[in-house]
Amino acid sequence: xxEWPEPAVDYVQxxxxxxxxxxxxxxxxxxxxxxLEDDIGGASAAQEEIGHVRQLASKLEAQGRDLEWTKxxxxxxxxxxxxxxxxxxxxxxxxxxxxxPADRAAWYLLDAIDRDDLEGLITKMxxxxxxxxxxxxARLETLAEEDPGTVQAxxxxxxxxxxxxxxxASYDESxxxxxEAGFTDRPISEIRTxxxxxxxxxxxxxxxxxxxxxxxxxxxxxxxxxxxxxxxAITANDVKQLRGERNAEFALS
Amino acid sequence: xxxxHAPESAVRCPFCESTDTERESAFGSEISKTQYYCNGCNTxxxxxxxxxxxxxxxx
Numbered sequence: 659x660x661e662w663p664e665p666a667v668d669y670v671q672x673x674x675x676x677x678x679x680x681x682x683x684x685x686x687x688x689x690x691x692x693x694l695e696d697d698i699g700g701a702s703a704a705q706e707e708i709g710h711v712r713q714l715a716s717k718l719e720a721q722g723r724d725l726e727w728t729k730x731x732x733x734x735x736x737x738x739x740x741x742x743x744x745x746x747x748x749x750x751x752x753x754x755x756x757x758x759p760a761d762r763a764a765w766y767l768l769d770a771i772d773r774d775d776l777e778g779l780i781t782k783m784x785x786x787x788x789x790x791x792x793x794x795x796a797r798l799e800t801l802a803e804e805d806p807g808t809v810q811a812x813x814x815x816x817x818x819x820x821x822x823x824x825x826x827a828s829y830d831e832s833x834x835x836x837x838e839a840g841f842t843d844r845p846i847s848e849i850r851t852x853x854x855x856x857x858x859x860x861x862x863x864x865x866x867x868x869x870x871x872x873x874x875x876x877x878x879x880x881x882x883x884x885x886x887x888x889x890x891a892i893t894a895n896d897v898k899q900l901r902g903e904r905n906a907e908f909a910l911s
Numbered sequence: 912x913x914x915x916h917a918p919e920s921a922v923r924c925p926f927c928e929s930t931d932t933e934r935e936s937a938f939g940s941e942i943s944k945t946q947y948y949c950n951g952c953n954t955x956x957x958x959x960x961x962x963x964x965x966x967x968x969x970x
Contacts, residue, residue, distance in 0.1 A: 785964070789960070793942040
């Protein structure tokens, strides 16, 4: 396998970590949905995310990253997942409004990769993601009718965190190192615009206002490896569960 | 924003082949399925939405 340009391994690692934690959150909430269909859908999505992690982990290993480390043998602050997945405070509404931006952002970052050695894998992942994202949007629309205040308050926190995961607005055609290196065919600034436009359009006809969302996030102290600002992380207990320490049979092998 | 690509008129009941069908629910027993009701034979049926699409990224 040909070598990726320098920052690409961290870029793919962040997508992989987001999918790893996303799979974990889907599984944690798979018995908490308002209907059996939500629960079954969540369990299906969890399996798909973990399947994506397996595929991406093997690609990262080929680039020199330790497989056990990728699978979870590390400290919480070494995970580069989208910050909106660190913890879910609240109920089902907060859960949906936290995972949806993370899943969509991860897909946009994957879709931007322009590599022959990843093309088939990304297309297959997109076929899975088609249903995740469609489901999230449909659920967000119904929740916007039922509980617009909670949706709005959660998105005011999670959308800037998802934007930080995507990357800084300054990464345009001339500043985005992965676009310049040809690893991606779309600069971060363009991905951000598409992401922002999507949510503005989704909530345009609802009682959810996105006026107070910080669309300029992340701030200047952005960490390129962890694709976020600040030092927050998933909990040590999350890492234990990801590793399957309490029941190794269910761990990612 | 329900983006099932099949036009409503194309959804045919698998039991009586009537096209007099209505979408009952955007998600059936799985998120990849839509639930329909057939006015011809008064039966609920499911349709798999999958058509190999990738999610739109605003390109």
